[in-house]
Each structure stands twice: as C-alpha cells, then as structure tokens.
Amino acid sequence: xxxxxxxxxxxxxxxxxxxxxxxxxxxxxxxxxxxxxxxxxxxxxxxxxxxxxxxxxxxxxxxxxxxxxxxxxxxxxxxxxxxxxxxx
Numbered sequence: 001x002x003x004x005x006x007x008x009x010x011x012x013x014x015x016x017x018x019x020x021x022x023x024x025x026x027x028x029x030x031x032x033x034x035x036x037x038x039x040x041x042x043x044x045x046x047x048x049x050x051x052x053x054x055x056x057x058x059x060x061x062x063x064x065x066x067x068x069x070x071x072x073x074x075x076x077x078x079x080x081x082x083x084x085x086x087x088x
Contacts, residue, residue: 008035011035012033012034012035015033015034015035016032016033018033019031019032019033
C-alpha cells in the first residue's frame, strides 16, 4: 500500500536508483524492478504472469463438486448406519 502522498512513478524511479546503486555491469541491464498490483500478480502476462483465470474457475468447480460428493457420501453412510443401529 502506498501512502497518499506518493505516486507509482516516484516509487518506480526510486527502484531504478536502487538498481543503479547496488548492481553493476551485466546485472544493471538484467535487474529491473517495477510496482505490480497484487491482483495482477499471477494473471498479467505483461508482468510475467502465467496463469489463466479460466483454469482457476474450472479447478474451483471441480473442487466444489468433490466436496459436495463427499458430503452426499457421508450422509448416505450415516443414514445406512443409523438404520442398522435402529434394528438392533
């Protein structure tokens, strides 16, 4: 979170100065730091994001289906055991 008095440009300039101060030679061209929103961390291909949101949505629904199946299975087994206990 940035303070209200600072801008993204100021932070990016400060990071460029930090690179110039601590890196030399080839590392000076390789290392570049840039502010990135947390919401774009995994999804923005311009900032080396490699994940696609549709895969996460698909995995969410697969997980939800598995959880619902497990709950139905539990209720089914609990009902069957209750019927067996009531007969005794």
